[in-house]
Amino acid sequence: MATGMRSEIAVSLQGLSRTFERPDLGVPIRGLRRLWTRRPTVEAVALHPTTFHVNAGESVAFIGPNGAGKSTTIKILTGILHPTTGMATVLGHVPWLDRDALSREIATVFGQKSQLWYHLPARDSFTLLTRIHDLDADLARRRAGALCERFGLEGLLDRPVRTLSLGERMRCEVAAALLHSPRILFLDEPTIGLDVIARQELRSIIRELNQRDGVTVFLTSHDAGDVERVCDRAIVIHTGRVVFDGSIETLRRDFVRRKTISLELSSPFTGESPIMSGVVSTQLTPMRWQFQVDTTVVPAETVLAGLIGRMQIADLTITDPPMEDVIAAIYGQASSSEAVS
Amino acid sequence: MNVVRFTGAYVWANLRITLAYRAAFFSAVLGMVINDAIWVVFWWLFFTRFPSVDGYGFRDIVIVWSICATAFGLAVGLAGGAFTLASRIARGELDFYLVLPKPVILHLVVSRMDTSGWGDALFGVAVFAFLASPTPMDAVAFVGLSLIATTIFVSYAIAVNSLAFWTGRAETLSDQLIFGLITFATYPEKLFTGAVKVVLYTVVPAGFVAYIPVSLLHEWDWGWALVLLAGTIGSISVAVTTFTVGLRRYQSGNLTAMRA
Numbered sequence: 001m002a003t004g005m006r007s008e009i010a011v012s013l014q015g016l017s018r019t020f021e022r023p024d025l026g027v028p029i030r031g032l033r034r035l036w037t038r039r040p041t042v043e044a045v046a047l048h049p050t051t052f053h054v055n056a057g058e059s060v061a062f063i064g065p066n067g068a069g070k071s072t073t074i075k076i077l078t079g080i081l082h083p084t085t086g087m088a089t090v091l092g093h094v095p096w097l098d099r100d101a102l103s104r105e106i107a108t109v110f111g112q113k114s115q116l117w118y119h120l121p122a123r124d125s126f127t128l129l130t131r132i133h134d135l136d137a138d139l140a141r142r143r144a145g146a147l148c149e150r151f152g153l154e155g156l157l158d159r160p161v162r163t164l165s166l167g168e169r170m171r172c173e174v175a176a177a178l179l180h181s182p183r184i185l186f187l188d189e190p191t192i193g194l195d196v197i198a199r200q201e202l203r204s205i206i207r208e209l210n211q212r213d214g215v216t217v218f219l220t221s222h223d224a225g226d227v228e229r230v231c232d233r234a235i236v237i238h239t240g241r242v243v244f245d246g247s248i249e250t251l252r253r254d255f256v257r258r259k260t261i262s263l264e265l266s267s268p269f270t271g272e273s274p275i276m277s278g279v280v281s282t283q284l285t286p287m288r289w290q291f292q293v294d295t296t297v298v299p300a301e302t303v304l305a306g307l308i309g310r311m312q313i314a315d316l317t318i319t320d321p322p323m324e325d326v327i328a329a330i331y332g333q334a335s336s337s338e339a340v341s
Numbered sequence: 342m343n344v345v346r347f348t349g350a351y352v353w354a355n356l357r358i359t360l361a362y363r364a365a366f367f368s369a370v371l372g373m374v375i376n377d378a379i380w381v382v383f384w385w386l387f388f389t390r391f392p393s394v395d396g397y398g399f400r401d402i403v404i405v406w407s408i409c410a411t412a413f414g415l416a417v418g419l420a421g422g423a424f425t426l427a428s429r430i431a432r433g434e435l436d437f438y439l440v441l442p443k444p445v446i447l448h449l450v451v452s453r454m455d456t457s458g459w460g461d462a463l464f465g466v467a468v469f470a471f472l473a474s475p476t477p478m479d480a481v482a483f484v485g486l487s488l489i490a491t492t493i494f495v496s497y498a499i500a501v502n503s504l505a506f507w508t509g510r511a512e513t514l515s516d517q518l519i520f521g522l523i524t525f526a527t528y529p530e531k532l533f534t535g536a537v538k539v540v541l542y543t544v545v546p547a548g549f550v551a552y553i554p555v556s557l558l559h560e561w562d563w564g565w566a567l568v569l570l571a572g573t574i575g576s577i578s579v580a581v582t583t584f585t586v587g588l589r590r591y592q593s594g595n596l597t598a599m600r601a
Contacts (some may be wrong), residue, residue: 080436
């Protein structure tokens with residue numbers, strides 16, 4: 001377990017798996033036989049037996065390439081799909097058996113599926129959700145008012161949803177999902193399609209919900225910014241298996257074994273460009289150099305020791321690779337292993 | 342009580358959406374009234390030439406049409422989601438309802454409204470009031486029997502559309518079965534005998550939608566009323582069971598979707 005400080009387990013998976021049957025298109029059935037011949041089926045694994053836990057109050061990024069099993073997992077945890085084997089509990093409920101009770105304690109936001117009524121103002125969706133969740137009307141009105149103020153929805157609630165921008169609509173989506181004060185927020189690619197400003201706004205809203213209100217956040221996204229700015233912990237899934245479970249810092253530091261050493265010199269370096277195995281050096285200006293170090297070949301400390309002896313260094317920084325590179329590396333590994341298999 | 346308020350909230354939301362496009366709503370209603378009226382005119386012409394078909398007269402056909410049109414109109418007008426279920430299952434569109442409280446089938450059924458249904462219902466009530474010469478007791482029976490027929494229509498639509506959980510695509514099959522039910526229900530029962538009659542009280546329950554209600558409006562019989570009640574409970578049970586068992590096979594989907 002990575003960064004969870006509270007002891008209450010909010011989400012628990014024990015050997016959870018899901019397979020689908022699909023027609024085997026590789027078996028040729030020609031002519032009219034297609035009409036009465038039942039095509040053999042093959043089993044497609046969407047999720048291999050998976051085990052992990054999420055503590056209450058954590059903010060977890062669940063990441064992996066397309067087809068890795070992220071959406072399948074989130075759909076099982078929210079009661080949408082039944083698993084093939086294994087067990088899961090969310091806030092003590094078995095999602096696919098206790099859907100009604102669970103749905104009163106969790107909220108789900110799908111970036112690609114709206115939960116607002118397209119032709120109605122968002123306020124009408126709020127009213128309908130009040131009835132669906134059996135909320136007290138006065139309490140729900142106060143809660144909606146508070147969410148409206150917090151998410152800056154003034155002037156938006158009375159416009160038909162179809163007239164809102166994507167960013168405005170997503171803020172309304174999250175507000176609507178929070179109307180019943182859920183303890184866990186499941187987000188499936190919530191920032192997809194949003195512009196930079198709308199993304200930043202939504203990320204800060206989710207982050208604040210986690211840190212100020214203690215709402216457990218379970219997020220899937222392909223966006224490195226979502227992972228870095230919203231979550232403390234990452235679970236990486238790859239072809240249906242968990243391949244990393246740890247803090248975001250550890251993910252960035254350990255998943256891609258590369259460091260960047262940036263140097264500001266006090267006097268120009270006129271010698272031969274330093275050549276070391278596993279190091280790519282770049283002169284940015286006469287006074288600024290950058291070295292990409294593959295730490296599986298040579299430790300960063302060794303490279304640094306060699307540079308200190310040869311250059312007049314005024315300032316230096318050592319940085320881990322950006323999250324974009326980490327995620328690209330994860331996805332790259334997935335692609336290459338698929339190619340091999 | 343919560344379920345009633347919840348259903349009312351859905352119907353109210355659907356009405357607001359409908360009335361946001363008034364021209365489309367009124368033209369759909371008017372079009373359906375004209376469509377239904379053409380059939381009644383056809384039967385009027387038929388019975389002016391052949392006054393009775395095995396004891397069936399024009400008033401009987403008027404009652405059949407009024408109950409069927411009212412019941413089908415209310416079914417698609419209030420519970421239109423039941424009739425579009427197959428395509429929503431095939432497209433993996435149940436996700437949103439599965440993460441909400443309350444029975445998912447109730448969400449799905451009341452979440453859609455087919456505006457043309459209000460034309461059917463309006464036509465059915467008007468035809469009964471003006472052409473069937475009802476007594477006050479007939480009117481009470483008509484309301485009750487229409488509501489029962491509505492329940493059977495909705496249950497049947499749920500059951501046949503739920504076949505999509507097994508077949509993947511069931512829109513065509515379910516549409517054909519529902520149109521078959523309407524077609525058989527709007528013809529005189531005495532045209533059908535033997536095995537066909539068995540089918541009309543089981544696989545295509547036109548007997549429960551039209552034949553028994555018409556005979557009860559002719560002459561009330563507690564025995565047939567109980568058969569109708571049993572048929573209604575049976576159809577609800579079949580619908581709920583088919584949907585619930587099928588839901589375990591639901592495969593979801595990742596289509597981008599708006600709740601239009």
